[in-house]
Amino acid sequence: MLARVFVTLKPGVLDPAGKAVEGGLHSLGYSEVGSVRLGKYIELQVEASDPAKARARVEEMCQKLLANTVVENYRVEVG
Amino acid sequence: MRFGIVVFPGSNCDHDAYHAVKEVLGADAVLLWHKDRTLQGADVVVLPGGFSYGDYLRCGAIARFSPVMDEVISHARRGGKVLGICNGFQVLTEAGLLPGALLQNASRKFVCREVPLEVLNAGTAFTRKYRRGERIRIPVAHGDGNYFIDEEGLKRLEGEGRVVMRYLENPNGALHDIAGIVNDAGNVMGLMPHPERASEKLLGSDDGLRMFESLLG
Numbered sequence: 001m002l003a004r005v006f007v008t009l010k011p012g013v014l015d016p017a018g019k020a021v022e023g024g025l026h027s028l029g030y031s032e033v034g035s036v037r038l039g040k041y042i043e044l045q046v047e048a049s050d051p052a053k054a055r056a057r058v059e060e061m062c063q064k065l066l067a068n069t070v071v072e073n074y075r076v077e078v079g
Numbered sequence: 080m081r082f083g084i085v086v087f088p089g090s091n092c093d094h095d096a097y098h099a100v101k102e103v104l105g106a107d108a109v110l111l112w113h114k115d116r117t118l119q120g121a122d123v124v125v126l127p128g129g130f131s132y133g134d135y136l137r138c139g140a141i142a143r144f145s146p147v148m149d150e151v152i153s154h155a156r157r158g159g160k161v162l163g164i165c166n167g168f169q170v171l172t173e174a175g176l177l178p179g180a181l182l183q184n185a186s187r188k189f190v191c192r193e194v195p196l197e198v199l200n201a202g203t204a205f206t207r208k209y210r211r212g213e214r215i216r217i218p219v220a221h222g223d224g225n226y227f228i229d230e231e232g233l234k235r236l237e238g239e240g241r242v243v244m245r246y247l248e249n250p251n252g253a254l255h256d257i258a259g260i261v262n263d264a265g266n267v268m269g270l271m272p273h274p275e276r277a278s279e280k281l282l283g284s285d286d287g288l289r290m291f292e293s294l295l296g
Contacts, residue, residue, distance in 0.1 A: 013227060014252065016187045065144070068137055068173065070180040071227060 001046050003058045004077040007067045008039035042066060051078040080295055082108040083121025085151070085167075087142045092128035092164065092275060099278035100125075104291050113145040123160045123294050124151050126167025128220070128273055138181060138223045139169030148174060160204055160294060161267045165221055168259075168269030177262055177269045178236070179228030184221070185252025191220040193284065195247040196258055196272060200240045203261050204296075205268045208289035215286035217272040219250055224271040226253035226260075236260055244270060 009015050015037050022036040044061075048054035055078045067074040082100045086093045093110060101108040109119045113131075118124060131142035142148070148170075155161045155176050163171040171177040184190060193216050198209040209215070228236065233254060236242050244259040251271070259270025274287025 014182060014185060014225065016183050016185055016252075020187055065136070065140060068140065068180055070172070070178075070229075071182065 001048050001051065001054050001079060003044045003046050003054055005042040005044065005058060005062060005066055006039060006075045006077075007042065007062075007072050008074070009037060010071055010073055013071045039072075046078075054078045080106060080123070081119075081121050082106055082123045082125060082291075082294075083111045083118050084108060084125045084127055085111045085113060085145075085147055086127075087113045087129065087131035087145060087166075087170075089131045089133055090127050090129035090166070092166075092273060095273075096125050096127045096164065096275040099275040099288065100291050103278050103288060104295070106291070106295060111147055113142070113147045116146050116150060118147075118150050118154055121154075123162065124154055126151070126161065126163040126170050127275075128165030128167060131166055131170065134166075134223075137169075137173065139166060139171075139173040142166075142170045143173040152176065155262075155267050158264065158266050162205060162290070162294070163267075163269040164273055164275065165219075165224070165271055168271055169223065171267060171269045176267050177260060178232050179226055179260070181223050181271070182225040182227050182252075183223050184225050184250070189220075189222040190224070190250040191218070192250070193218045193277075194250055194258075194272060196244045197247055198243070199245055200243045200261075202240075203243055203265055203268065203293075205261070205290055205293050206243055208293040214247065216284045217274055217277045217287045218284075219272045220276075221251070221271055224251040224253065226251075226257040226271075228254065239263065243268060244272070 277284040277287035
């Protein structure tokens with residue numbers, strides 16, 4: 001089963017890399033871009049009998065390792 | 080009094096710390112391999128600077144699960160002293176032994192230079208050989224040293240005198256110019272500057288040596 005994890009910085013946490021990309025887009029003329037926030041996308045192949053169980057396990061992995069919940073939020077998609 | 084310096088794959092200041100403690104200070108010191116499940120009787124554990132596990136995922140995130148870290152965490156919970164320098168500070172926040180997190184430098188640049196610091200708390204086990212308000216010079220070398228903590232946590236740190244050292248010229252965007260903090264019990268300290276790189280006059284400054292001297296008691 002495929003699990004997809006999106007890790008993003010919490011609102012209010014400074015994102016210097018996102019700012020750099022934002023500046024790059026502005027210099028390309030994409031003036032409609034307000035702000036850019038960079039995050040991480042993680043794919044996991046998980047063995048599980050059903051999606052709910054897979055999700056519960058992956059959420060646990062996010063809490064323990066994949067995200068630092070002091071500064072990051074995460075979202076899990078399964079299947 | 081024995082110092083134990085942890086060696087993670089990717090640590091690169093382990094031998095500098097060992098040198099400062101063993102050769103300059105003349106104390107007993109051992110290197111502790113990250114896969115070991117023993118601290119070899121160390122009274123003070125040093126988590127050194129470097130790029131443990133290539134800084135993959137987040138700085139310190141993977142090192143935090145090294146076998147030796149179980150022992151370090153138990154040692155800290157028993158009141159044993161732990162000093163995390165640079166990457167070691169990042170490992171301590173990831174392990175939950177210190178609050179907050181270290182984000183990418185606001186400038187997006189790796190900063191590697193000597194910085195002036197102010198000692199705010201000279202009453203800790205790590206800083207007792209300094210004077211309160213003393214200005215010292217110690218080098219920093221990091222890309223992710225921008226200390227962040229939520230507002231409530233920040234108030235607590237400041238209110239309890241747990242911001243031990245502050246940058247006089249903030250090199251990374253850290254909140255309140257925070258360079259180093261201690262935990263609430265006062266036995267775990269993390270700082271971004273490298274005291275081991277300022278342990279002899281030959282290195283340009285020996286202002287860092289007193290941190291190790293303080294730990295001798």
